[in-house]
Amino acid sequence: KAGVTQTPRYLIKTRGQQVTLSCSPISGHRSVSWYQQTPGQGLQFLFEYFSETQRNKGNFPGRFSGRQFSNSRSEMNVSTLELGDSALYLCASSLVAGYNSPLHFGNGTRLTVT
Amino acid sequence: TQLLEQSPQFLSIQEGENLTVYCNSSSVFSSLQWYRQEPGEGPVLLVTVVTGGEVKKLKRLTFQFGDARKDSSLHITAAQPGDTGLYLCGGSSGSARQLTFGSGTQLTVLP
Numbered sequence: 386k387a388g389v390t391q392t393p394r395y396l397i398k399t400r401g402q403q404v405t406l407s408c409s410p411i412s413g414h415r416s417v418s419w420y421q422q423t424p425g426q427g428l429q430f431l432f433e434y435f436s437e438t439q440r441n442k443g444n445f446p447g448r449f450s451g452r453q454f455s456n457s458r459s460e461m462n463v464s465t466l467e468l469g470d471s472a473l474y475l476c477a478s479s480l481v482a483g484y485n486s487p488l489h490f491g492n493g494t495r496l497t498v499t
Numbered sequence: 500t501q502l503l504e505q506s507p508q509f510l511s512i513q514e515g516e517n518l519t520v521y522c523n524s525s526s527v528f529s530s531l532q533w534y535r536q537e538p539g540e541g542p543v544l545l546v547t548v549v550t551g552g553e554v555k556k557l558k559r560l561t562f563q564f565g566d567a568r569k570d571s572s573l574h575i576t577a578a579q580p581g582d583t584g585l586y587l588c589g590g591s592s593g594s595a596r597q598l599t600f601g602s603g604t605q606l607t608v609l610p
Contacts, residue, residue: 389541418597428542428587428600441597475541487532488598490541 387412389478389491397497403464406494410457410478416440417459418488419451422473431474434459435481463496471498502526503590505601512578513609520573520604522588529592531571533562536585536603545573578608 390409398404410417419431430443434453451461457478463470473495477488506521522531530549534542546555548564548571555562559582561574575582585605589598 420600427602428589430597430599433597443597477541487544487547488542490534490543492539492541 389476389489391476391491391494393494394492395495397499398466399499400466400468402466403462404466404496405460405462406474408459408476408491410459411489414478414480414489415457416479416481416486417453417457418477419461420475420477422475422493431461466498468498471496503588503599503601505588505604507604508602509605511607511609514579515577518575518578518606520586521570522572522601523570524590525569527568527592528590531564531588531590532598533573534587534589536587542587580608580610582606583608
């Protein structure tokens with residue numbers, strides 16, 4: 386069974402631009418979560434989607450948004466990029482929404498903002 | 500805001516040594532998960548603990564969830580270079596799917 390696929394693996398953008406990251410969950414998984422990982426802040430929760438509905442949102446500004454499609458694939462968008470948005474963005478899928486359901490992470494998209 | 504503190508932040512040991520990594524919080528968690536992350540990859544789940552006092556073993560790794568469900572530890576026996584990686588603990592509470600992660604312990608096992 387294929388794992389969680391994130392594209393692209395690397396992105397370089399300039400301040401003020403916007404970016405869209407894509408995540409394809411494991412087949413059959415309906416829940417997709419997004420996390421931001423930086424050396425200073427560690428792993429921080431962005432949002433979670435289940436059945437195309439945002440179920441939970443972390444403490445990030447409105448420039449960060451996401452959506453989930455009917456096939457469970459998810460995208461996240463960051464508008465008006467800032468230098469501080471440089472990070473590894475990780476997507477994780479799980480079979481169902483629930484605090485005991487294991488998270489399966491992709492290998493991330495490394496975003497660099499210059 | 501629930502916070503998880505991991506210690507130590509960095510750990511470098513020789514192959515064959517034992518080590519313990521700690522994950523502490525002032526908050527109660529419904530469950531706690533441990534992940535290992537290697538460079539260029541996403542975290543991989545090692546174990547989930549849900550019951551206070553629970554002990555789980557995974558080969559040379561032993562995980563314990565505190566009685567009050569506020570802390571956890573990971574003990575590795577006879578560490579090997581393949582154990583090198585970033586160890587992360589993540590806790591969740593109530594019905595929130597959101598995991599709060601600690602800052603991680605970067606473990607290096609030298610041959």
